[in-house]
Amino acid sequence: MAAVVRYEVVEGHVALLTLNRPQALNAVNSELADAVGACLEDAAADPSVRAIVITGEGRAFCAGADLKEIAAGRGVEPTRHPEWGFAGLARHWVSKPLIAAVNGYAMGGGTEIALACDLVVASAEAAFGLPEVKRGLLAAAGGVVRLQRQIPIKLALQMALTGDPVPAAVARDWGLVNDVVPAPDVLPRALELARRIAANAPLSVQYTKTLLYQTASAGSDRDPAWNGGDPWAINAAAMEAVFASRDALEGATAFAEKRTPAWTGK
Secondary structure (H helix, E strand, O other), X not given: OOOXXXXXXXXXXXXXXXXXXXXXXXXXXXXXXXXXXXXXXXXXXXXXXXXXEEEEOOOEEEOOEOHHHHHOOOXXXXXXXXXXXXHHOOOOOOOOOEEEEEOOEEEOHHHHHHHHOOEEEEEOXXXXXXXXXXHOOOOOOOHHHHHHHHOOHHHHHHHHHHOOOEEHHHHHHHOOOOEEEOHHHHHHHHHHHHHHHHOOOHHHHHHHHHHHHHHHOOOOOOOOOOOOOOHHHHHHHHHHHHHOOHHHHHHHHHHHOOOOOOOOOO
């Protein structure tokens, strides 16, 4: 039986995860959630991996939760690590950049996977949406929590309260998607983006990602007394770790010697 998630490390220090339940439009069951979570752990622990791309096999990216499993009384959450959240990814923090290559249909949980990723490249034929309200449900795998953090609140309300699908081009205009390309170009474009990121110093990239998310919810950079936290203190801690790394010295040395840096991630 084919694995429900294919995992490979491809050229350019990039890990590629492919959801592989095309007969079910890559709908998420517990087996897939366990597999995605385990693959993310492998990628996070592998020093040769500097960026991660997730995509879907077949005509869909992910149709959300497997409703047949739910109807049969079976759960769709990870069985061994429930803290990872939906699809083994929704609440699974990894410091390495995670890029969604949305090759097709991405509704409900499929949109929530995209919301959990750092960057999104979508097919021109793709659509996003949170149709849970049409089924008496709630987009509780990050849809309601994250949507208004990534697009304006009124657009988030329109999308979440109507449950209507949003074409990829509109999602890009709203800021939900970074790039929209013809269907055959989705994975190549996402991998090219991942390689551009992976060409940079690994620690710098990981701390930059972490700092961006941490300071997004911190206090004003002009008012460090605000009780949400001091963004400059968060910034200083990250700066201390990065500037003390071997790669910081290597970057400056390579620049002075007019050569490509040889990053070690240390």
